[in-house]
Amino acid sequence: MRRSAERGVAVVTAILVVAVAASTAAWMLAQQSATLNQTALVASRAQADLFAQAGLDWARGILAEDARSGTVDSLDEAWARPLAGLPVERALVSGAISDQQARYNLNNLVKEGRRSDADVQILTRLLDSLGLDPGLALAVLDWVDGDGDIAGNGGAEDAYYLSLPRPYRAANRPMAQVEELYAIRGFDAKAVARLRPFVTALPVRTAVNANTAPAEVIAAILPELGREAVRDLVASRQAKPFKDRADLKARAQKGSANAFDADLDVKSDHFLVQVGVAQDDVQVAAEALVARAAPGKSPATAIIWRRSLY
Numbered sequence: 001m002r003r004s005a006e007r008g009v010a011v012v013t014a015i016l017v018v019a020v021a022a023s024t025a026a027w028m029l030a031q032q033s034a035t036l037n038q039t040a041l042v043a044s045r046a047q048a049d050l051f052a053q054a055g056l057d058w059a060r061g062i063l064a065e066d067a068r069s070g071t072v073d074s075l076d077e078a079w080a081r082p083l084a085g086l087p088v089e090r091a092l093v094s095g096a097i098s099d100q101q102a103r104y105n106l107n108n109l110v111k112e113g114r115r116s117d118a119d120v121q122i123l124t125r126l127l128d129s130l131g132l133d134p135g136l137a138l139a140v141l142d143w144v145d146g147d148g149d150i151a152g153n154g155g156a157e158d159a160y161y162l163s164l165p166r167p168y169r170a171a172n173r174p175m176a177q178v179e180e181l182y183a184i185r186g187f188d189a190k191a192v193a194r195l196r197p198f199v200t201a202l203p204v205r206t207a208v209n210a211n212t213a214p215a216e217v218i219a220a221i222l223p224e225l226g227r228e229a230v231r232d233l234v235a236s237r238q239a240k241p242f243k244d245r246a247d248l249k250a251r252a253q254k255g256s257a258n259a260f261d262a263d264l265d266v267k268s269d270h271f272l273v274q275v276g277v278a279q280d281d282v283q284v285a286a287e288a289l290v291a292r293a294a295p296g297k298s299p300a301t302a303i304i305w306r307r308s309l310y
Helices: 002-069 117-129 136-144 178-183 189-198 215-221 227-239 245-252 257-263
Strands: 083-088 091-099 270-279 282-292 301-308
Touching (some): 002 091, 002 282, 117 189, 117 215, 117 257, 136 178, 178 189, 227 245
Antiparallel strands (some): 091 270
16 A cells, blocks of 8 residues: 555656656747747847848938939939839838928028028918918027027017926027927927928028929918919929929019029938838838938938937
8 A cells, every 4th residue: 555655656756747847848948939039030120220221321322323413303303203112032121212302491490590580481371371370480480599589479488498397498409300399389299290291400501492392382482473373383393393493483483582592492402211121020110311412522412310210
């Protein structure tokens, strides 16, 4: 009886040892599998980042080549055609280039360190045409100018921003990215979403490219034309882009000389490059603001800023 009990205990002990060993082995295999998966994911991410960088370099090359081939930038050129999806090894790479000078540059509100009344009027008209409060133009002006003086009833300086539940100061410098609008008095998510397709923030004073700008932006610069005439002007450039400022002025027929000489152009130097990469279970997206130099100057393009989207 005792021997039978001892044999039973030995069998149970052996089973328990085997179970513990099997459980330990299974845990070790699971850990090893997770480590291998994580290593593969890190490797895929690193390779996807390299493909994204290659996509950015590809876009810079297209912009540099375009600068050498002509002095006009329009929506029928190679740079304006998006790359829908290019298979590269195990990855799918997509990309697009958009003209940032198709938009109104918010930093134009300050010219040579002082308020530019003509530009404040342009932004005021643009806001009004979009159904937004025209007074928001003064809030943007106070954000980008270098002084602490309130521009008007819609303006705001440190006293306003420091009174908020989460206080901060007015930037009092040019905007680096258009997303700064979220921090400016009077702008909520809805207002930013409405205005964002028509404005940008560039590091230097820029003219709007009449070959790529939407009708709303051109109408804000050339109010004398009226909306119908502006729409006709925009439609006409699809078949025949403006070849220079003189051509634009002749076809517009109306408008102030300053608008054609300073506020409008037919070429661009600033572009937004967006690149997306999908590889295995990894997705990478990045965008960069690229400035293009005049033909013959080096480097042909320069990255102003770059950021990951996810």
